[in-house]
Amino acid sequence: MLTGEEVEDVALPVVLEKLNFSFSVEGLFLEILERRETLLSQIKEIRRTRALHRASRKRHGQLDDQRLATVAVVGYTNAGKSTLVSALSGADLYSDSRLFATLDTRLKSVVLPSGRKVLLGDTVGFISDLPVQLVKAFHATLEEAVEADLLVHLIDSTAPNIEEHRATVLQVLQQIGVSEEKLQNMIEVWNKIDYEEEMSADGEASSLWGDEGGGIASELSTGAEDVEINGFSGGSEGDFEETIDSEQDDYSDGWLLSGDDQEMVGDHWLKTLDERQGEASDDLGMEKDVQWQAQHGPHVKISATTGVGLQELLELIDERLKTQDEKLRKQNVVGRSFLIENGDPHVRRRLA
Ligand SMILES: Nc1nc2c(ncn2[C@@H]2O[C@H](COP(=O)(O)OP(=O)(O)OP(=O)(O)O)[C@@H](O)[C@H]2O)c(=O)[nH]1
Ligand SMILES: [Mg+2]
Secondary structure (H helix, E strand, C coil): CCHHHHHHHHHHHHHHCCCCCCCHHHHHHHHHHHHHHHHHHHHHHHHHHHHHHHHHHHHHHHHHHHCCCCCEEEEEECCCCCHHHHHHHHCCCCCCCCCCCCCCEEEEEEEECCEEEEEECCCEEECCCHHHHHHHHHHHHHHHHHCCCCCEEEECCCCCCCCHHHHHHHHHHHCCHHHHHHHHHHHEEEHHHHHHHHHCCCCCCCCCCCCCCCCCCHCCCCCCCEEEEECCCCCCCCCEECCCCCCHHHHHHHHHHHHHHHHHHHHHHHHHHHHHHHCCCCCHHHHHHHHHHHCCCCCCCCCCCCCHHHHHHHHHHHHHHHHHHHHHHHHHHHHHHHHHHHHCHHHHHHCC
């Protein structure tokens, strides 16, 4: 009499043969290595292109004496970043409720209420307990966030563990080298308030937000358009549309690690996902979040899908950039007078 395992040993090859199924571990491994190499070289190319674009934008700004500021939308995965950038720019970016829907980042041109034109960038979503190896991979896609003049931190207000998401995002931003000053200046936005409003309308839990909110998306005067700077066109084929992997469905491939790396992070990664699911259904956690919400209000509450609060957000971006410009101008004046008083005589003569 055969044991269960012995039956499997004997039966499996027969079944596979009948199904005409062939499986080669070596083949799969080679395919994975090849895919990894391709992605790494794509990331390298993207970084190079981005550096050129940034230099170009700076040169352009200096020549015109009118800097084209960049605003990066950052946030936990699934917060609604792509939906928001699409709503503000009139572009149609890929959004999905799966994790890491966005692996590519794009810059879209948006006109603020004051008439000022800025570049708005979508970014890849963050996630808690990100293994170090993945943080490295994120660096390439997040350089735009480090370089941005202003950050908009989008938070999914319906998530059961907002505080954890918020802390994770701040931690990752610090890890990738975003300055303390930029973090202080970051605009914090709660998204998906329509969800709460829907619940209130149904007579369920009362809304956390009151009844404030801005206009609807169609009322926005964003004047969104594709970017064109120094000959670079931001249309769908343009260089500003920087894509890591155009096969969006293939999202998991971007995070393939080497065998050793996988061993190191695998257990931890799976464990934290499980833990997070546990936390999501934890009533105490919910209560903590509500307390946290009461203490740390956002700067703006919006719904990227209905457009509520978007006008208010644009006005805030406008205001922050203006304040930043004034601060920079003051610093430049101070620096200039310092050089005139103490600097090299040649420089002094030129500045005076
Ligand atoms: N109810 C509601 N759903 C929203 C809102 N904004 C986004 N969503 C939904 O939330 C899901 C995630 O949206 P995305 O824009 O892909 O989120 P993301 O932050 O770009 O996600 P990643 O790219 O994975 O980081 C999608 O199903 C959106 O339709 C909103 O204001 N209200
Ligand atoms: Mg996205």
